[in-house]
Amino acid sequence: MSYISKKELQQSACEILKNLDCENLKPKDRMQIPLQEMPSQDPAIRRNNMEEVAIGYTPEQAKVEALRCLQCKNAPCMKGCPVNIDIPKFIQEIAEEKYQDSIDTIKVSSLLPAVCGRVCPQETQCQLYCTLGKALKDVEQSVSIGRLERFVADRDAQNATDVPIEIKPETGKKVAIIGSGPAGITVAADVRREGHEVTVFEAFHKPGGVLMYGIPEFRLPKEIVQREITQLKKMGVKIETNFVVGRTLTLPQLLDEEGFDAAFIGSGAGLPTFMNIEGENLVGVFSANEYLTRSNLMRAFEEKAATPIARSKKVAILGGGNVAMDAARTAVRLGADEVYLIYRRSEAEMPARIEEVEHAKEEGVIFHVLENVKRILGNDDGMVTGVECLRYELGEPDDSGRRRPIAIENSEFVIELDTVIVAIGNKSNPLIPHTTEGLEINKWGNIVADEDGKTSLDKVYAGGDIVLGAATVILAMGEGRKAAAAINEMLVD
Amino acid sequence: MNKIIEKKQLSDDVFQMCIEAPLIARSRKAGQFILLQIDTDFGERIPLTIANGDAEAGTITIVFQSVGATTHKLSDKNVGDYIENVLGPLGQPTHVKDVDWVVCVGGGIGVAPMYPIAKAFKESGAKLTVIMGARNKDLLILEEDMKAIADELIVCTDDGSYGRKCLVTEPLKECCQREQQPDEVVAIGPPIMMKFCSLTTKECEVPTTVSLNTIMIDGTGMCGGCRVTVGGETKFVCVDGPEFDGHKVDFDNMMKRLGAYKKQEQVNHDKYHDHECKAEKQADELVAKQGDK
Numbered sequence A: 001m002s003y004i005s006k007k008e009l010q011q012s013a014c015e016i017l018k019n020l021d022c023e024n025l026k027p028k029d030r031m032q033i034p035l036q037e038m039p040s041q042d043p044a045i046r047r048n049n050m051e052e053v054a055i056g057y058t059p060e061q062a063k064v065e066a067l068r069c070l071q072c073k074n075a076p077c078m079k080g081c082p083v084n085i086d087i088p089k090f091i092q093e094i095a096e097e098k099y100q101d102s103i104d105t106i107k108v109s110s111l112l113p114a115v116c117g118r119v120c121p122q123e124t125q126c127q128l129y130c131t132l133g134k135a136l137k138d139v140e141q142s143v144s145i146g147r148l149e150r151f152v153a154d155r156d157a158q159n160a161t162d163v164p165i166e167i168k169p170e171t172g173k174k175v176a177i178i179g180s181g182p183a184g185i186t187v188a189a190d191v192r193r194e195g196h197e198v199t200v201f202e203a204f205h206k207p208g209g210v211l212m213y214g215i216p217e218f219r220l221p222k223e224i225v226q227r228e229i230t231q232l233k234k235m236g237v238k239i240e241t242n243f244v245v246g247r248t249l250t251l252p253q254l255l256d257e258e259g260f261d262a263a264f265i266g267s268g269a270g271l272p273t274f275m276n277i278e279g280e281n282l283v284g285v286f287s288a289n290e291y292l293t294r295s296n297l298m299r300a301f302e303e304k305a306a307t308p309i310a311r312s313k314k315v316a317i318l319g320g321g322n323v324a325m326d327a328a329r330t331a332v333r334l335g336a337d338e339v340y341l342i343y344r345r346s347e348a349e350m351p352a353r354i355e356e357v358e359h360a361k362e363e364g365v366i367f368h369v370l371e372n373v374k375r376i377l378g379n380d381d382g383m384v385t386g387v388e389c390l391r392y393e394l395g396e397p398d399d400s401g402r403r404r405p406i407a408i409e410n411s412e413f414v415i416e417l418d419t420v421i422v423a424i425g426n427k428s429n430p431l432i433p434h435t436t437e438g439l440e441i442n443k444w445g446n447i448v449a450d451e452d453g454k455t456s457l458d459k460v461y462a463g464g465d466i467v468l469g470a471a472t473v474i475l476a477m478g479e480g481r482k483a484a485a486a487i488n489e490m491l492v493d
Numbered sequence B: 001m002n003k004i005i006e007k008k009q010l011s012d013d014v015f016q017m018c019i020e021a022p023l024i025a026r027s028r029k030a031g032q033f034i035l036l037q038i039d040t041d042f043g044e045r046i047p048l049t050i051a052n053g054d055a056e057a058g059t060i061t062i063v064f065q066s067v068g069a070t071t072h073k074l075s076d077k078n079v080g081d082y083i084e085n086v087l088g089p090l091g092q093p094t095h096v097k098d099v100d101w102v103v104c105v106g107g108g109i110g111v112a113p114m115y116p117i118a119k120a121f122k123e124s125g126a127k128l129t130v131i132m133g134a135r136n137k138d139l140l141i142l143e144e145d146m147k148a149i150a151d152e153l154i155v156c157t158d159d160g161s162y163g164r165k166c167l168v169t170e171p172l173k174e175c176c177q178r179e180q181q182p183d184e185v186v187a188i189g190p191p192i193m194m195k196f197c198s199l200t201t202k203e204c205e206v207p208t209t210v211s212l213n214t215i216m217i218d219g220t221g222m223c224g225g226c227r228v229t230v231g232g233e234t235k236f237v238c239v240d241g242p243e244f245d246g247h248k249v250d251f252d253n254m255m256k257r258l259g260a261y262k263k264q265e266q267v268n269h270d271k272y273h274d275h276e277c278k279a280e281k282q283a284d285e286l287v288a289k290q291g292d293k
């Protein structure tokens, strides 16, 4: 993909609209409308700033893209959306320029459209099932559901009329929410609406979970996250930051001593995995969590921030997921001369979203696929000087269905660099299970919860990454919705 | 927001502060620490040991040395001022073993976090020897408090300006060589001191606990920034520690990791001073101008 400016994209959208008989489109006509690319900042410029890369559709582009939707009766796209947004309906409303109706349709099912429209891995969710993509034999040609969702959500935020959200009369029941990520935010809103008193406990000094400390500004502006938090506060949800459940007070204390009638655990998957290889504790080796937290939450990229961050010349990111892409692209923006991404399978197996991979490449990240680090090299001062890598080839598919990477013997080679960022995954933080007797966890350390998010303990629910393992924002939100419904039901009885 | 209730200067650059933190005061145990951030938007989060606490008054006490930008800013705060964020209590509490004789070694500022631990051992019925050291007389802190609880108190300074002229390892070695060895040694202070204390006791095979002061961010096990190598394994100081078996800690690696951000810390510290100096200069100029009128 070569870079096309917003102006050119807008012109071509206007051109298309002029030549379309919007009222009388047959499926065949719709299929011929070209996919609308997302306008974005010029890669050469955005490498040097933290501002959002994707700028968002213009109304004309949104309309053209919406007209591509075939309005399938069975709407297969909906089954790919974990919260079952009525996709054909909200898209049709965009086509008709009924933006308020459109956002209302989305809000029936989703609480965070501006967030999900931006960060959902659509190509493996809603857009994977899209009839149009199937007909054109290319998922990337599916209707851009996420981009359209973002379009109406952003428009809604701009024109925010500040209609207060309706809250039922106070019930006097108290619910504790642990963690303020997407799962916690969702449960807080849904439970508060029923008139229960809600307190969110967050360990960090700012609420928002991974949306604040993990996903970078250039993908998800923090302003959007804070808007959602402000909304919660307006609804009367109390947010206690600097409160780590299990230490400041334990979950049993909240229930037995502080009078909470129910609790929801949405504490996320915040336990970085390391590779247990030689040199991993050298100076200059960081977890992606540390690197991203310093940059996002602590704002290390701003002059005023007190937090230090590695200013690397040559840096390698180990991993191939969204977290790895985020770390690599952050390193570019913090001024590294060369940024390598080392991944032991091939690009086809990368768990990162296609869009993020494309963006990373456009910004100059150098991909080293089918390679893996064997050990990290250092000097006498304990500083990283390089990595010794092995080349890999792909063998038979493994349990995950992806082809298994196999090391090629004697293929060692060295890359010289000064920083290594490990981004090979996160596990569940054991703090709450360790301090809550009787809370069942599985062998990966995730809390065990049933369909409704109910855990092995009375009155205690859980959802999001702490239950699913590192997953996605929309899944965390979907689980939150289910748990909230169950909590509301329990509190009525 | 946590209000500063009391502030005392213990030595040239060591301060004691009592701050409002009712829940932490209620839950904390000896050996635990807090993370403190002065300013929510741009401040650094720094770990400080809870030196004391009063559950009834809802306050905790910290003792800190002004070494860099954040501790310097903190030392400029006064009674009635607020600290925007205080998180805790973090880390594993001290495991107060049931022993007959414990030797607690505190170096410099390390005497402060040592105090609640020494007290807990004393209360458990152990015989308590305290060895405290500092570079010079002016840097010694909490001598009176320690005297009040110790069965035996040995004070030393590097330059001999007070007490014995030696490093803390010397009396520690003597203790270990007595006919009856101590059952347990706890050493808290600069990494280099903890390293040599551990080497000293290793020779005599006396179990030794140290409290590590690595760089931290979240304090909940999320970032891995605080990791150290203990017995060949990677451990997170904030959740697995801060106390570890001193004989197993790779101190050399830890000391190098502590220096990871040296350059940037220096710049930040200089910036703060520069800012202060400018402010002072402006104030001086203003006063001078007004004087002219």
Ligand SMILES: Cc1cc2nc3c(=O)[nH]c(=O)nc-3n(C[C@H](O)[C@H](O)[C@H](O)COP(=O)(O)OP(=O)(O)OC[C@H]3O[C@@H](n4cnc5c(N)ncnc54)[C@H](O)[C@@H]3O)c2cc1C
Binding pocket: A119, A120, A121, A178, A179, A180, A181, A182, A183, A184, A201, A202, A203, A204, A208, A209, A210, A211, A214, A215, A243, A244, A245, A246, A266, A267, A268, A269, A270, A292, A322, A323, A326, A429, A431, A432, A463, A464, A465, A466, A470, A471, A472, A473, A474, A476
């Ligand atoms: C760098 C990165 C990029 C990602 N990119 C994407 C993406 O593009 N698309 C996508 O869909 N997903 C992405 N994800 C995954 C997604 O962010 C998570 O699946 C989602 O945030 C999980 O939500 P959650 O509410 O379960 O937990 P989290 O968002 O992790 O929030 C949990 C919160 O609980 C707090 N907490 C933890 N323990 C305690 C305690 N004991 N007491 C009090 N508070 C506590 C934490 O501080 C945190 O704020 C990404 C993740 C990362 C790390």
Ligand SMILES: Cc1cc2nc3c(=O)[nH]c(=O)nc-3n(C[C@H](O)[C@H](O)[C@H](O)COP(=O)(O)OP(=O)(O)OC[C@H]3O[C@@H](n4cnc5c(N)ncnc54)[C@H](O)[C@@H]3O)c2cc1C
Binding pocket: B033, B044, B045, B046, B047, B048, B049, B050, B063, B064, B065, B066, B067, B068, B069, B070, B071, B072, B109, B112, B113, B212, B213, B214, B215, B216, B217, B242, B257, B258, B259, B260, B265, B266, B269
């Ligand atoms: C569990 C624990 C308990 C501690 N208890 C005390 C105490 O009771 N009293 C006390 O005076 N000091 C204590 N420290 C050390 C204290 O945290 C550092 O002195 C402080 O962070 C320095 O910050 P600064 O910005 O003033 O200095 P900087 O200029 O940032 O750094 C000066 C020194 O502090 C280290 N440091 C910097 N940032 C951090 C950080 N985020 N976390 C840890 N170390 C850092 C640096 O490596 C450097 O050696 C403790 C540390 C830990 C881990």
Ligand code: SF4
Binding pocket: A080, A081, A082, A083, A084, A085, A087, A110, A116, A117, A120, A122, A125, A126, A127, A145, A146, A149, A474
């Ligand atoms: S929430 Fe995500 S999965 Fe659902 S429609 Fe929107 S982009 Fe697709």
Ligand code: SF4
Binding pocket: A068, A069, A070, A071, A072, A075, A076, A077, A078, A087, A088, A129, A130, A131, A132, A133, A143, A145
């Ligand atoms: S499957 Fe695709 S084309 Fe069909 S309704 Fe959904 S978005 Fe439209």
Ligand code: FES
Binding pocket: B215, B216, B217, B218, B219, B220, B221, B222, B223, B224, B225, B226, B227, B236, B237, B238, B239
């Ligand atoms: S401070 Fe982040 S893991 Fe220990």
